Amino acid sequence: MIPSGETAPVPDIGEGKRGEGGHIGYLLRQAGVAFRTRMDASLGPIGLTTPQFVALTLIGAYPALSSADLARLSLLTPQTITVIVANLKRAGLVAIEPHPDHGRIQRLTLTGAGSALLARGRPLVDALEAELLIGFDDRETATIRRFLVATARL
Secondary structure: OOOOOOOOOOOOOHHHOOOOOHHHHHHHHHHHHHHHHHHHHHHHHOOOHHHHOOOOOOOOHOOEEHHHHHHHHHHHOHHHHHHHHHHHHHHOOOOEEEEOOOOEEEEEEEEHHHHHHHHHHHHHOOOOHHHOOOOOOOOHHHHHHHHHHHHHHH
């Protein structure tokens, strides 16, 4: 029992419910927040936030993406994507052009500067992702990937 006026000790990551015996949903969230924090720290020195990096990555992977599609793919709100795209456009990293058949739809493409900045950020994030998989063989890595995709499809 905790004495009156005191708080329970908070376990470190890997201990108690924050460890392997914890609820899987909490562990996914804990891992996601930890990875996001590391991405922000790695990308910050080159002037990118994690959401900006995600947006650039998706625009590069799917040229002529609309902002609505970008919001769905990036798991961000349309309002957040509107701000991110405006900042990326102002920085000269993305270009916006109207869809040829649907005037209200704006298509996003990377500029040369956007491609160059993405190319600088990609190795930083790749290194973080590689660290996640240290100690796992190819079969285990494939299982992790299947688990994450299956979880997202629920």
